Amino acid sequence: MKTALTLSPDPIDEAALAKARSISDDMGAVVTFSGVVRGREDEAAITSIDYESFDDMTKRQFELIFTEIEQRLPIESIRLVHRTGIVQVNESSLWVEVVAAHRAEAFDACQYLIDQMKLRVPIWKKPIVT
Numbered sequence: 001m002k003t004a005l006t007l008s009p010d011p012i013d014e015a016a017l018a019k020a021r022s023i024s025d026d027m028g029a030v031v032t033f034s035g036v037v038r039g040r041e042d043e044a045a046i047t048s049i050d051y052e053s054f055d056d057m058t059k060r061q062f063e064l065i066f067t068e069i070e071q072r073l074p075i076e077s078i079r080l081v082h083r084t085g086i087v088q089v090n091e092s093s094l095w096v097e098v099v100a101a102h103r104a105e106a107f108d109a110c111q112y113l114i115d116q117m118k119l120r121v122p123i124w125k126k127p128i129v130t
Helices: 014-019 055-072 103-120
Strands: 002-008 029-036 044-053 075-083 085-088 092-100 123-129
Touching (some): 014 029, 044 075, 055 075, 055 103, 075 103, 092 103
Antiparallel strands (some): 044 085, 075 092
16 A cells, blocks of 8 residues: 655645546545634634644554554555644645545545544644634
């Protein structure tokens, strides 16, 4: 399974990521997910979220999660981009792409990845209240 992980303060260019997609002829499913900063966090209005990552540990945890997915599901590739630093409301903070032969496996892998990320990956968010 091919994987690509990017942690960056730069805005996520979903169109460029889609254009750079590379899949085998026998793959029939591409699932993408974009996590967008909401304007409310714990009932408070916010303008942005400041994401902080312990990059070495973050990368290691993602590698472990990718390995678990590879052992469970027939996935061709996973690409993940997570923003760090300040991300404004309505901007993407997370982008995930999973490529597989069939949609069920692609959806399952994407869901598992995001669920495990929330539980295990050391990326902290600090809402900036208006």
